[in-house]
Amino acid sequence: MRTLIVAGNWKMNTSLDEATRLASDVRSKISAVDNVERILIPPFPWIIPVGEVIAGSGITVGAQNCYSEPSGAFTGEVAAEMLSPHCSHVVVGHSERRHVFGETDEEVAGKVKAVLRSGAGVILCVGETLAERDSGSAQDVVRVQLSRGLEGATDDEMDRVVVAYEPVWAIGTGKAASVDDAQEMAHFVRLTIAERFGQTIANGLRIQYGGSVKSENAHSFMLCPDVDGALVGGASLDSDEFAAIVNAAAGESN
């Protein structure tokens, strides 16, 4: 039985006041949901204040990115070891990191290793562009992102890995993938993980769908047998929307 996992990626949004108010509203609306893992992922400077607001609620804080090295002359970067005392998870390889900042699969792999070394969980994002989908190479792209991204991960560490399938064309566009496409790719992710790590680890892997998830479509994604939750961007900035998505997951966990 995989516990569903819903994470809200706030991206580079919210003032400090907005962040603590949003965390407090989310806390009051979903702290009673105990059958879904719930994570708020604010910008770096709000990790500690948001963590204070949700302390003791069962909701955890995550980070949106990290650097691969543990310390050193890397001005402006943040090590996984600096995040892990405060964060349950670190997102790695988000499409905005890959496509806006040019992050490569090798860099993603280094970050995955760093997060696992730090003791935190990693949410590894994979997903194809529209051109890659249209040319029929979506699965090849995701297979390569998985194999390169998880190059340094050991079998023992895989219980701290979550994969988020996020088709690039669905992120922030309001145009979610169809439920069938999400299920098909989530199943493919599980098969790919089984080839490398074996069926038991693949069966335990949690796979989120991300890309324009909202209250009105969340339930249908949660019904997919290989989809174990959602990585939510825009809708996570609205506490009612985020709570509805968590509740949709909770309804499917019973």
Ligand code: PEP
């Ligand atoms: C995301 O940022 O990971 C995301 C899925 O964004 P949105 O829900 O806004 O499409």
